[in-house]
Amino acid sequence: MNNKFIIVIFGGLGDLAQNKLYPVIYSLYKKYRLLNCTKIISTGRRPNVDKEEFLKILEKSIKTHDDSFFSLFDFVKFDLEKEEEYNHLKNVLSNFKEEEFIFYLATPPTTFETIIKNLGEFLKSFPNKRKIVIEKPFGYDLYSAQKLNQLIKIYFKEEEVYRIDHFLGKETVQNIFGLRFSNIIFEGIWNRNFIDHIQISALEDIGVEGRLGYYDKVGALRDMIQNHLIQILSIVAMEPPCCINEKEIRDEKIKVLKSIREIKREDVPLYAVRGQYEGYLIDENLSQSNTETYAAVKLFIENLRWDGVPFYLRTGKKLKRKETSIIIVFKKIPGLFSKILDCMPQEDIIGFKIAPENKIILSFQLRPLGGSMLSCPVSTSMEWTGPNIEAYETLFMDIIEGDQSLFIREDEIEKSWEIVQPILDFWKDDPNIPIYPQGSWGPKEAEELIRRDGREWRYIDG
Numbered sequence: 001m002n003n004k005f006i007i008v009i010f011g012g013l014g015d016l017a018q019n020k021l022y023p024v025i026y027s028l029y030k031k032y033r034l035l036n037c038t039k040i041i042s043t044g045r046r047p048n049v050d051k052e053e054f055l056k057i058l059e060k061s062i063k064t065h066d067d068s069f070f071s072l073f074d075f076v077k078f079d080l081e082k083e084e085e086y087n088h089l090k091n092v093l094s095n096f097k098e099e100e101f102i103f104y105l106a107t108p109p110t111t112f113e114t115i116i117k118n119l120g121e122f123l124k125s126f127p128n129k130r131k132i133v134i135e136k137p138f139g140y141d142l143y144s145a146q147k148l149n150q151l152i153k154i155y156f157k158e159e160e161v162y163r164i165d166h167f168l169g170k171e172t173v174q175n176i177f178g179l180r181f182s183n184i185i186f187e188g189i190w191n192r193n194f195i196d197h198i199q200i201s202a203l204e205d206i207g208v209e210g211r212l213g214y215y216d217k218v219g220a221l222r223d224m225i226q227n228h229l230i231q232i233l234s235i236v237a238m239e240p241p242c243c244i245n246e247k248e249i250r251d252e253k254i255k256v257l258k259s260i261r262e263i264k265r266e267d268v269p270l271y272a273v274r275g276q277y278e279g280y281l282i283d284e285n286l287s288q289s290n291t292e293t294y295a296a297v298k299l300f301i302e303n304l305r306w307d308g309v310p311f312y313l314r315t316g317k318k319l320k321r322k323e324t325s326i327i328i329v330f331k332k333i334p335g336l337f338s339k340i341l342d343c344m345p346q347e348d349i350i351g352f353k354i355a356p357e358n359k360i361i362l363s364f365q366l367r368p369l370g371g372s373m374l375s376c377p378v379s380t381s382m383e384w385t386g387p388n389i390e391a392y393e394t395l396f397m398d399i400i401e402g403d404q405s406l407f408i409r410e411d412e413i414e415k416s417w418e419i420v421q422p423i424l425d426f427w428k429d430d431p432n433i434p435i436y437p438q439g440s441w442g443p444k445e446a447e448e449l450i451r452r453d454g455r456e457w458r459y460i461d462g
């Protein structure tokens with residue numbers, strides 16, 4: 001982008017700003033990607049923080065002292081819950097006549113409506129171009145997401161709205177696109193004729209990490225599946241877009257979401273299970289909570305490419321280890337042919353490891369070294385590993401450049417809430433939540449969910 005811009009960060013003293021945004025902004029600055037950025041305005045309301053104090057926080061966040069970088073910053077102290085205090089910000093912004101405004105809402109979701117309304121109102125008197133970046137969670141359920149979208153529409157055009165899902169900025173997730181659409185060998189087998197099922201997992205060894213106020217109201221299904229994992233599913237399953245632009249890519253993704261089989265409320269136990277890790281109440285000092293720290297869901301996409309292929313999505317906290325992955329499990333070779341080999345070989349697999357490291361593996365069957373020609377084949381794998389670029393850095397650049405391809409459109413957000421809503425409704429009325437041991441792979445009910453179908457959960461590294 002050649003035009004000048006400024007960045008305004010709401011929640012400038014919060015965890016997200018300190019842990020992710022400032023380091024990413026600094027990295028872009030060091031790469032000369034912020035040459036057109038005239039100012040970065042951070043806002044916060046903490047009583048004892050002024051500009052000097054703020055710069056100390058910034059220094060801690062980027063882990064270095066850099067006066068020229070610091071000079072890019074302003075700190076505006078204001079309470080975003082108070083309408084009258086928006087004037088402080090309005091006055092500061094009125095100094096920037098030509099710049100585009102990039103507003104970044106790095107604040108708790110409870111503040112989104114107030115910020116959007118107040119910001120939208122005072123911006124009416126500004127001619128400047130603008131973009132608004134909204135962090136997850138976007139809504140608490142289908143109704144609140146629709147309501148938030150309606151409010152945004154009053155003040156902003158859809159092409160000004162960047163709903164962030166940081167998983168889409170991850171290298172491996174974008175590599176799904178690369179692998180699928182630039183290789184004829186994969187595209188030919190990417191369908192129900194060859195693929196048995198797909199597993200998308202975001203397993204974590206950490207717990208709630210001081211975010212109880214948010215997490216206990218939300219739980220694993222809302223926190224990870226409604227957004228991150230359903231987004232990944234839509235990229236894995238989409239048709240090739242006619243051309244690479246944000247509209248066409250998102251049009252193809254929404255088609256996938258619209259084709260997902262609706263889960264009837266009474267059928268929820270057949271499609272979804274949840275769990276809470278043993279000790280959650282003690283760790284978080286709660287007397288009672290039905291919040292799930294684990295969720296697994298089975299979804300079907302009813303279209304020509306995917307009919308009958310289950311997509312298993314799962315996520316959980318305090319599990320054995322961190323593994324974020326997509327595993328494409330191919331069909332077994334027909335029994336008739338396995339007779340030639342006198343055994344039933346393992347299924348072939350394409351695995352995308354998203355975290356902790358960025359790698360893609362292709363696992364296939366070969367005769368064991370030195371074995372006879374008819375020996376039972378063993379799994380052999382080829383692996384590609386690559387460095388990881390911080391997802392927020394990729395996304396931040398896209399915001400600056402005005403590329404919305406990796407951001408969630410209004411209709412995608414609402415459709416993904418619609419997919420999980422029956423599960424949320426069913427769980428709300430069901431007091432029984434399975435408990436799983438810390439350090440395990442989740443509740444036994446999740447094992448049963450997949451075992452019932454004659455399958456098992458897979459892991460990329462054994």
Ligand code: BG6
Nearest residue numbers: 136166202204223224228324355
């Ligand atoms: C966030 C969730 O969106 O993603 C967290 O709110 C989760 O609960 C995190 O820990 C996982 O992301 P990453 O990039 O660390 O795998």
